Each structure stands twice: as structure tokens, then as C-alpha cells.
Amino acid sequence: MTQTDPVDLTAALVRCPSVTPEEGGALTVLQTLLENAGFACTRVDRGGVSNLFARWGDKGHARSFGFNGHTDVVPLGNPDDWSMPPFGAKIKDGMLYGRGSTDMKSGVAAFVAAAIDFVTDTPPDGAVILTITGDEEGDAIDGTVALLDWMAIEGEQMSVCLVGEPTCPDRMGEMMKIGRRGSMNAWFKVTGTQGHSAYPHRALNPMPAMARLMDVLASHELDRGTDHFDTSTLAVVTIDTGNSATNVIPAETRACINIRFNDIHTGEGLSYWLRDEAAKVDAAFGTRTDVKIKISGEAFLTPPGPLSDLIGKAVKAETGIAPELSTSGGTSDARFVKDHCPVVEFGLVGQTMHAVDERVAVDQVVQLKAIYARILKDYFAQ
Template sequence: MIDAVDLTARLIRCPSVTPEEGGALVLLAEVLEGAGFTCARVDRNGTANLFARWGVRGANKTFGFNGHTDVVPVGDAGAWTQDPFGAAVVDGWMYGRGATDMKSGVAAFVAAACDFVKDTPPDGAIVLTITGDEEGEAKDGTVALLDWMAANGEKMSHCLVGEPTCPNTMGEMMKIGRRGSMTAYFTAVGVQGHSAYPHRAKNPLHALVTLLSRLTAEPLDQGSDHFDASTLQITTIDCGNPANNVIPEKARATVNIRFNDLHSGESLGRWLTELAGEVHLETGVRLDMRLSVSGESFLTEPGEFVALVAGAVQAETGVVPEYSTSGGTSDARFVKNHCPVVEFGLVGKTMHQVDERVEVAQIGQLKAIYGRVLRDYFG
């Protein structure tokens, strides 16, 4: 039996702040190979990733788990009451960076998978894809693993991502999709001048404010069947001008949009371009725009697979999980291009915080849920 609590502690003690591997994937490879998994390091551009498979490559029924061992920086270490990489247990809680997001989740599915193949070897295969680049730019993590799998004839029939999904109570929520995320970087280019002679200048801030006002004047939508309403937030405005009597030449603003399945990065890009063009014609100020789409919205339709995971959660917790698409992005946005994917994990209230911590009892509970998912899937 693999002790998921002990494995979580050992992983926390690996200082794997993105992009450092910190020994976490080396540790997991040792554990998995000891259970009969074939492991391969799939490193790309300095990012460490681990692929592990039990069973025959290309089996018709291949269940996948996905997760990450990289963590965000600890911030002010002096503000922590416990060593951020010490995995101290106090009053039933294990403290450490990554305790919730998501070394406990990785430890739980690794432990569940190892025990499952030992106790009840399935007619099929189990694949684990574990990255060190989820908290970073996510360009050479799960994407690299999926690229490598495609090139090497590896596949997953279905996948469960072990991100923390429960807001307050274990079992209350699973993710069956995610909103899309995109960022628009605007640069307004006018003509610098004296603020007392505005007719000799073109104020980029006025044009930029006009554009931002129109972007936020009306809601993007009212939501859809499985998604809340899309949101648009202005996150920064800057012109770098210290003088009160100078109209600046340039001004910049950044807008972040979290969008549902009523939109795409492409359709929103067209809308932003159209409004920027209108303001340019009205003001004579050029409005340049750079777009970055970190993920499109997606939905795994409720069906047999979703119900199987939900049933395992209910059986182990007594709670019927809500099907949700809330929150930010996760690596499920990449996995969904490979196979149907859902997410379920621990309560995530302390993730990325000072004194990040996980309730020790929940780690064993999560392992039991993942173990039941495997038994039901192959049963």
C-alpha cells in the first residue's frame, strides 16, 4: 500500500517552484517504477515532465490522470507559521507550498493507481501525465506531454485532472469544463503636446478611456446552460507620464476576458478590433492591440464518464458533487483536445496563500475516491 499522506509530505519537501523540478518528478518516477509503471521523462525547453504507463501501449481502455508538481513562490517566508517546504502537521493539517495545489492530488492519484494495479490488475492501461509547468506559462508542460504521446502512439481514453475543485467541503464540486481566457494589450498612440494647447496634440488617454468605456458598457452575455456570464476586467492603465502639464504620446491598458461557450477567442478578437477601429476613426488616435488567448472554453457533456466520477465522489463522501465550469484555467484546457476530461480534487481554500495547508484526512479520502473511480471504470 502506498501511503498518500507520506507521499504528499515527501513531495512538499521538494522545492519545485516553477520552473525548478526540485526532485519531485524523480521521486514519483521511483514510486511508479516500483509499482510496475513504465516511466519516461518528457522534458522540453528546460521544463521537466513525467509520463508513466501501466499496461499495454494503445490499449482500447486507457484511463489517465493529469496533474502538476510545480508550485508558485512562497512569497514572504517570514509570514509563514511553518516551513513552506517542511510538510509539518499541526492539528490535523499539513502545511507547505503545494499542499493543496496540487501535490496532495498528485500523491493521491499516484498512490491509488499503484495500489489498484497491484491488487486488481485491469484489462487495459493507466496513464499518468505529470508536469512541472502548470503554474508558469504552460507552454512546455502538459502540451509537451500530449505532443510526445501523439508522436509515440500513446493515448488516454478518458482523463481526470486532480486540481483542487471543492470550494468549502470535500466532494461538493467537480469541474466538467472551463471558461476561456484571453488578454488584450492596447497601446494608444497620439501626439504629445502641452496640456494648455490640446488642439496641437492628440491625447491617447482620451481615446483609450473611450474605448474602455465602450468595452465595459454592457455585459458580454447572460451566461449559458453550463456557464456563468462572461466577464471583462480592466487590469491596468498606464502612460508613464510624471508631468501634469504634458499630454503624453502613448498610453497603455490591459483587459482580461473570461468567456463562456457563447464566444471564442477569435470572435472576441474581432469585436475588440472593431471597437478599436471605431475609436480610431473618431479620435485620430491609433489603437494597436496584441491578443493572447491562453485557452478556449470547453465542456465535457454530462454522460457516462461524468456520472462515473460523480458516483465515486458521492460513494466516498456522501456528497453529490455540483457540475461546475467556474474558476480560472487549468491544464484540462489542453487535455480536452486529446480525450474527454473532468476535474476533481480537494478543497482549495488556501491554495497560493501564506500557510497553504491541506487537511490530512482529506488526502486519504481523495485516494479512496480515485481508487473507486479506477475500479468502476475498469469494472
């Protein structure tokens, strides 16, 4: 039986210039391949974003294994800084170069290749579902969310899901993600009254109020971590006033913070705290603070159990390494999938993702396909 080559498929996807939110031909490549293998495919495009749903097996089957991933990529930066063509998929010294080669066209290629070969060689008693988006690196409003909305309407259901994001820091097989921290940004605008710096009593300087507020927020201990999560963090990322004059007290100043929070907190609870602290500073200084908040995702945890055991067993069988169960890193589309079914993330070493000369070891792509194939085999053998 002819096997689907995940390295060739990775190269074909890298050659598609799918800088978010452009589809670039990547989903077309996958849809053609999957339909030829007997998958029922549906394009679930929304808001100018391209998404692909593919299912092998009967709709509504009691048991289904799902994979989730994305084919959109971040911008190149300066193309002149690349030593290899960013969309060339050239292989040198065992490494395949190109934007998205690590994050995460190789992961998509590995699970697509594994799924095609699995259902062809040993058709399972159940369904294999692939959800692939073009909006993970962008606003993530019309990507996996759109796929899950469509699935709910159509009665499509994954029993469990594996997200193929890069999860290993240094060595293949060393880490899987069983949860993610929540993430939120908050923008503050403190308004006072402009005036001459020689007569500060005739003005209301917003700068001391902002300095106080940022110090209060940054100095606060949010928590001390949990069994599966590190301590939550708050970072002041910018304070901007734009005042070039040395003899003018400005009318307003702005700042932004980012919070990465564990499962002790919710976005709503932290939002209330931020607004409450801003109100206290306003009461002390007489200023007015406007607060704008965007919650990118809530913290979540898939407790260690059958799904993480299944994946960990397959990873160890193929790599000799028992992966650590982690919740580190940024956000991923698993934050949306967790409301649909249990979800775990496992993928390649992610050292060069988003970097100039992004590249992936071709032997790791082959190994990742083998891990995903073993996971499918073991899941449907249960």
C-alpha cells in the same frame, strides 16, 4: 498487501522545492516509486521543463484511464510571513503545511497512490496512464502540451482523463469541473501627439480615446450565460500613462483587459471584436491603437454523461455528497487534455492554494485516494 500512503507521499513532494519551472526532485520521487510498482516511465522534458509520463499496462490498449496533474508550485511570497517552513511538510492539528500541499501535490500523491495500489491488488484489463507536468503554474507551453505532443507521436492514448486539481470550494466532494471558461488578455497602446496642456489643439491627447475604448469594452454585455456557464466577464485591469507632469499631454497611454468567456465565444471572435472597437475609437479621435492579444485557453465543456457519472458516483460513495457539475474558476491543464479525450476535474478543497501557510487536511488526502481508487475500480469493472 502494503498500501501506498498518500499523506507520506504528499509530504515527500512538498519537501521538493519545485517552484515553477524548477523540478526540485518531485518528479524523480514519483518516477522511482512508479517504476518500482511496474509502471513504464518516460521523462518528456522540453524547453527546460520537466514532465513525466507513466503507463501501467500494454501500450495502445483499447481502454485506458488517465490522470493528469502538476508538481510545480507558485512562489512563496515573503518567507517570513509563513508560520511553518514552506517546504517543511510539517503536520499540525491535522493539517499538512507547505507550498503545493493543496495545489496540487496532494492530488498527485492521491492518484499515484491509488493507481499503484489498484494495479498491484487487482491488475485491470486495460492501461492506467499518469501525465504529470512541471509547467502548469508557469507559461504552460512545455508541460501538459509537451506530454500530449509526445503521446501523439508515440501512439499513446488515454480513453478518458481525470485532472486532480482542487475543485471543492468549502466541503470535500461538493464540486467537480466538467468544463472551464476561456481566458484571454489584451494589451492596448493608444498613440497621439505630445504637446503642452495649455495648447491642447496643437496636440493629440490619447487619454480621452483610451477612456472611451475602455468604457465601451467594459460596458458591453458579452452574453447572459448558457446552460452550463455563467455570464462572460471583461475586466479592465490597468491603465498606465506614466506622466508625472501636469502641463504635458502625453504621446501615448496603455491599458490591459482580461476576458473570461463561456462557450458562446471563441478567442478568435473576441479578438476580432476588440480590434474592431479599437478601430472605431481611432476613427473618432484620430489616434492609432496597437492591440496585442494572448489567448490562454478556449472555453470547453465535457457534456454530462458516463465520465461525470462515474466520478460523481464514486465521490458520493466516499463522501455522502453528490458533487455539483461546474465550469467555474480559472483555467487548468484540462484545457489541453480536452483535445485528446473526454476530461473532468475533481480534487480537494482549495481554500488555501497559492496562499501563505498553504495547507491540506490529511484526512482529506486519504479520502481523495479512496475516491480515485473507487473510480479506477468502477471504470475497469464496466
